[in-house]
Amino acid sequence: MSVKTFELISTTENNIELISYVALPDTASNDTPAPGILVAPEWWGVVEHPKSVVERLAEAGYAAVAMDVYGEGKLTTDAAQANMWMEQVLEDQDMLMARCRLILNDFSDQLAVDGNNLAAIGYCFGGKIALDMARDGMPLKAVATFHGNPSPKQPADKNFTAKVLVAHGRDDSMVSMDAIEGLKLELDAADVDYTIDVYDNAKHGFTNPHADERAAKNEVDLGYNEIAAKQSWENMLEFMKANLA
Structure with a gap:
């Protein structure tokens, strides 16, 4: 499926331009809008990895924005x-x-995006952002995180209506298994429907093909794991298919 990409510029109240990156499947149109997925990147910003993520989502039939x-x-x-x-x-x-x-509002206002069918995906720091969007009651049907930071802006409550899929690396030294247990307790208390998949031999950043290069440059404990990256992506696509009409 061919994909159309463009920059989406949102201007804040104090005139800061948020320059996000959108990818749309060529099948999406005013008459047949595509379900929308918002992607919260790792702390690097909208670099190659999140751009490739939204393009892959568009190839899978979703409108997506980094x-x-x-x-x-x-x-x-x-x-x-x-x-x-x-x-x-x-x-x-x-x-x-x-x-x-x-x-979210500017993205869902695009005529090719179905604003009633929205989800979010977050990577690392972006995992916190995606979960916090649901904690803040934004209209998301599903949230998926990859090696995400689960620490809450405020704990989930009745405003948290999204279903959740967490992909976590067992060897992640930046987000501990204790932090994941804490997320489970938080989501249980709010009666949130969630699934947590733990991948063996996977470090922080395991989905990012640039992780090893970044680890070497910055002396941080990151690592790409092709098997975990592929499996977690396939699980996420199944999860989105089940939760976005």
Whole structure:
């Protein structure tokens, strides 16, 4: 299936441009809009990996957008820089969620996107963002995270209506199994429907083909695992197929 891509620019109240990246299947149109998936990238910003994710989602029949939560299209391969940007937006999580809501609204306003059939996917830092969007009651039917940070902006409650799929690496030194147990307790308390898949021999960043290169450059404990990446992607597609009409 051929794919159409373009930049989606959302302007915040204080005139910061959020330059997100959209991919649409060529079958999506005003008459037959496609279900929409918002992708929250790793802390690097909208780099090659999230762009390839939204293109692969479009090839699978979904409209998808990689969200520029930092603004101005900022991206990096330097972990110290990425960490600084992440900490800056985490200092004001209401602002971060307002940016996500703005992108969600602008994306779902596209005529080729079915705004009644939305989901979110998050990677690493983006896993927290995707879960927090559901915790904030955004109209998502499904949330999938890959090696995601589960720490909540506020705990899930009755506003959390999305179903959840978590793909976690057993050897992840940045997000512990204890953190995943904490997420289970949180979602159980809010009666959220969730599935947690734990992948053996998988480190933090296991879905990103650039993980080993980034690990070497930045001396951080990341690693790509082709088997876990492929299986978790297939599980996510099945999950989306079951939850998006």
